[in-house]
Each structure stands twice: as C-alpha cells, then as structure tokens.
Amino acid sequence: MSVANRLSINFDRLKSNINAISQIGRSQDHGIYRQAFTENDLQARGWLSQKMEEAGLHIEVDGAANIHGYLGDRSKPSVVVGSHIDSVPAAGPLDGTLGVLTGLECLQRIKEEGLELGYPLELVSFSDEEGRFGGLLGSQSFVGDINPQRIYNSRDLNGVSLVDAMKACGYDAIQALDARRNPRSVKSYLELHIEQGPVLDSLDVPIGVVSHITGLFKWSIRLIGRPDHAGTTPMPMRADALAGLAEFSMEIPRVLEENGTERSVATIGKVDLFPGTANTVPGKVEFSLDCRDTDSKILQDLMDAFRKALSAIARRRDLMFEFDVLSEVDPVACDDSIQAIIRKASESVGCNHHSMPSGAAHDAQIVARIAPVGMIFVPSKAGRSHSSAEWTDWEDIETGANVALQSLLQMAEARI
Ligand SMILES: [Zn+2]
Incomplete structure (x- = not known):
C-alpha cells in the first residue's frame, strides 16, 4: 500500500475543531446564529484563520472576504x-x-506528511452562502458574477445594507468586484x-456522490378575486382567491407527473391572504412557488405547465392571475471524472456510495461556471438541517473526511 493510500485524517483533531467552532454563535435555544458579517461570523473567521495558520497554510482574504489557505506551488492552478x-x-x-473543517483537516494532513503534489491545494471559506444578503455572495464574487448594483442594493431583512455590515467587520464591500479569479x-x-435530506440516512450509506445540483425557479404569484361579505355573498357569486390557491395546490402533483421527472419537486412555502379577516371572502392571495429539477429543459416545461394550470383556474373561478419571477437558477452537472474519483476514493476507504x-x-454550482466541480454528501440524521437537530454520526464524518482526503490526493495528482 502506498503512503497516500494509507494516509488518513486525524479524527480527534477534526472532532475537536467541529466542537470548538460550534460554540461560536451558540444561543440559549441551542441553535447557532452565525449569519454573514455579524459579530459571531467575525469571531468564527478569526478562529478559522488561526487554525489555518497553525496548519501551515498561506492565508489570503479576497475582496469578498472569502478566506483562502494555500498549500503548494502557486504557479500552477489550484x-x-x-x-x-x-x-x-x-x-x-x-x-x-463541515466542508470547510474537513478541507482544513485534509490539507493539514497532507502538509504534515510532506507529500509532493502535482498541483497546489487551496482551502476556501466563502462569504454569505446562506443568504443574509442574497446568498452565495462569496462564490459569485469568486467567479466574477457580481456588480456594483448588487453590492450597493443588498440589504438584510432588518434593512441593514451589505456595505454597512461589511464595513462594521472591517471590509470594503465594493472590493468584492476584485475577488474574481482568473478561471x-x-x-x-x-x-x-x-446531505440536508433523508436519502443517505434511510439507505444507511455513508457517502453520496453528487451527480447534479438542481436548478430552480421561484415565483411570487397573486390570485385576485373580490373581498365580499362572508355572510351575505352566496357561494356561487364569490370570487374567492383562496379557493383558487387550494385548487392549484392540489394540481401540483399532476403537473409534476405529466411534465416533470421523479426528481421534480414543487413547494408552496409562503401564503398571505388579503384582507385576512374571518368575516370577509379572501379577495387576494399572494403565495410562493419553488420548483426544482436537474434538467433545464424540464424546468422550462414545468414553468409553462404551471402557468397554464394557473390561468385555467383563474378563468374558471373568475380570478385574475399575475406572477413575478423571484429567481431562476440553472441546474449544474458535477464533473464525471471527479465523480469517478470520489467513487474510487470511497472504495479505497472501504465504504458504500450512492x-x-x-x-x-x-x-x-457557482464555481462550476469556471471549473469542473465534485461534491461529496454525508448523511443527515433523519434528513434534518437548518435546525439545531442537524447531525451526522461521527463515524460518517470520519468516513466522509477520509473520502475527501483520498479524492483531493487524486485531484492534485499527489506523487507517491
Ligand atoms: Zn451549506
């Protein structure tokens, strides 16, 4: 067995790092509050930078406040x-x-072993992935998909601007324009x-090899009828907007079945009723529609089908229908050869993959615009995520980190 094949991560160190960072931003309700460019985020950034330094990485922070740690000869692509x-x-x-800390652990082990690499390795911790200011801000800046308008107009739900939030943390937001990397x-x-879903946990498989990252469209839809008196308006004479929404929500499975794939999903996650009083027929309903699939042609077909279903319902029920497109994201395919590397790495550490x-x-999916990408999933217990119930067994974390290590060695063409 070669050195690289025997190389494994230092699980005790990884575990203690996960435990340490999870204290930063932890609150009374046991949830973690580490939204981008808050006091807690700043503290976590400081903690991470110190760990990266201890690991012997060369640290740079780019204009979007993404933290990079380099290992190896920088004259070649990372x-x-x-x-x-x-x-x-x-x-x-x-x-x-977990992805940042396992990445750190992998680079630290490779550095400790003094392995010679064909290409340098680079750890990156991207800013505002979760969306205090719209989401994926760091990776979008990294690929150059950012402009002054987005920088100046971004505000969080409390009206705080991105510019002010970054300034409070010591960053100049407009420099995000300089974070673009030469592909x-x-x-x-x-x-x-x-994984943030229940599939791997239910299959009892520790490694997911991601084939695609789904694309999506998000609409804000309004059905407009008439707000009439709930006591005096006979049922056949109503233009009840909520009844239209109810019918539409029941049609979603049919629309997906006829126009989508087994991967298609659609969700109405937010509904506002107007005027919203018990004794008035709802004259207007405004609701969200979030629809996802891994194929852009299918997404297009689903948009057409949803539009048709909505206008048919509106016509039948004497309603008006309008919608705004809130976002459209194209699906992305993970690179075939990186998927093969991850499968091989799983086999080399002796675990199943799916x-x-x-x-x-x-x-x-943003980085995919400039380079081939691969993703490794580890199981989420009962599929729980974005909640303090989120957890992955330590055993699966160790397996995932070792698969990441073996994959990186392959991707960087480590000489052994
Ligand atoms: Zn995430």
Missing part, C-alpha cells in the same frame, strides 16, 4: 476545496462548516457537505 462557515439563524453545527488559476473544486442529485443550492 485544486480548491471548501464551503462556508456562515449559518442561517437557529442553525445546526454542520452545514457548510485558469482554478484546476477543479471539491465540496463536502451534509449517486444522487443535490436538491439544495451550494457554492459548488
């Missing part, structure tokens, strides 16, 4: 590994943080992440 350490409010301890400086990208799409958005 094999980048990373994720994010910011969190949603009331988050669990893992999410993107030639990035050889490939690997991200380990918790090929699957990612239903959630990740920095990897």
